[in-house]
Amino acid sequence: MADHYDTLGVSRDASSDEIKKAYRRLARQLHPDVNPSEEAAEQFKAVTHAYDVLSDPNERQRYDQGGSGGAGGFGDIFETFFGQGFGGGQRGPRSRSERGEDAMIRVDVELAEVIFGVQREITVNTAVLCETCNGTCCQPGTSPISCDVCRGTGQVQRQVRSLFGNVVTAHPCGSCHGYGTVIEHPCIECGGQGRVSTRRTQTIDIPSGIETGTRMQLRGGGEVGPGGGPNGDLFIQFRVMHHDVFSRDGNDLLATLQVSMADAILGADASVAALDGEVRVQVPAGTQSGDVITVRGRGIQALQSTSRGDLKVAVQVITPAKLSKREQDLVRQLAALRKDPGPNLGEFQQGLFGKIRDRFFRQG
The missing domain is CATH 2.60.260.20 (Urease metallochaperone UreE, N-terminal domain)
Structure with missing residues (x-):
């Protein structure tokens, strides 16, 4: 079996970026869409397999310690037959746009505010759409380009030998991470995320009759997702404050x-x-x-x-x-008039x- 480092043409102490650049360079030369020869196809499979191993820190460590480095087998076979491969059977490139995370904050409410409900301004630390790139993740005037390794599919195929013969499995493209496109000029403002962190103030209507532990859900009030994806939800949990009188x-x-x-x-x-x-x-x-x-x-x-x-x-x-003498005399007169019995134990x-x-x- 050829050495994976030799296959990619890098040294054994090569960095992950060097391994990635070597793979992209070789993949552009050997990809079946560019070079249809059988020899190139075999070399492309070897290069892809070497990159799959060396681009994964755990696989690379096992390989360096003398392991097989993910040579395929039952795991790949089960992925193929039971749909547990890339994206759980996903076909096509991944979307950069994902739903944002939900958020929750706690709000203290006075007992008097619970009687009829109240409007309140709240401040939320969250992520909002990047105004510079408007969620595209690219510098203004630029756009993602199609990945030249997977040709925009987001996947690369690998053929492995198994007990059942040759099996072809699909994996996320290591060059574009499954997106099918590459952002050459990421937005400087958001770092290519399509969103930025901020503090947002908004007014909410706190309903009457809430109790400590009551939760209110504001749909779409959470953070915006990566790549300008839809907002998550905001959950507000209330605590009714103690009152000294009521x-x-x-x-x-x-x-x-x-x-x-x-x-x-x-x-x-x-x-x-x-x-x-x-x-x-x-x-x-x-x-x-x-x-x-x-x-x-x-x-x-x-x-x-x-x-x-x-x-x-x-x-x-x-x-x-404490009573004055005059007050004590009046109480005694009242007691004499009423002729009440003295203290005694009664029914509890x-x-x-x-x-x-x-x-x-x-x-x-």
Whole structure:
């Protein structure tokens, strides 16, 4: 078997570029479309096989260590019969234009913005179409030229001997990497990629009713593909920020209202600042700690709906820690008038311990 380096006419320490140039030079001389003789065809097969081995770093290392260097066999046969060759059975040159990658960013949203939804400007690090070459990958005024090795097909054929006789397999052209064309003058701006990296700002509509972990898909909002290919998609994942006063249970807003002992006894009409403006809260006479006052329709607008949840307010009755002598006398007079029994253990009620915990400290 001829030495692959001798076949290509290069030294054993030749660089990959030197091997590629040698192959292209010989392929132009020996290709069947140029030189139809049987001797040239055999030489062309040998040159192509040598290049297939030496252009692959792993194959070249095995060959240098005394291996066969990809002499063909069952792998090539299976590729031919089961369609696992170049491109999974692909015919014709590859397209330089490919779909861009999807992208995902995370956006923090205030609880108040979740009530009705909000518009927000976001900044995305992405790839956009190169304005200099408009995705062609070439310097303006130039265009790709047909590969003179594969004649624009993007493939080269190789004949190998096997148990089944001579088998012809197709492989990507090593000169044009399967594209069928060669870019002699790549665009300087994008380096021949057809796209450039940039930071893009755009406005998005954040819908009402979203929760932490909700994802939104913007089709075509991702990066443009190589060679000016179609854009991937942009995925936005939301996180609803913690609020010091209000929490959430589904589409209901939860809060705690502190009232004085007198207001709890006599009742009161309170005006409190909700997330979407002032709201009136009626505290009934005789309200107990843990009682819940519901204000209908002042919660969060449901996702993809016009209906709103409720605002639920848990009452916390504040008992004064210090009283003046006059206040103490008045409380004693009230106690004497009511003749209430003294403290005693009664039936356990969830209201004192569980209502606030279960309803108002769950994170939405």
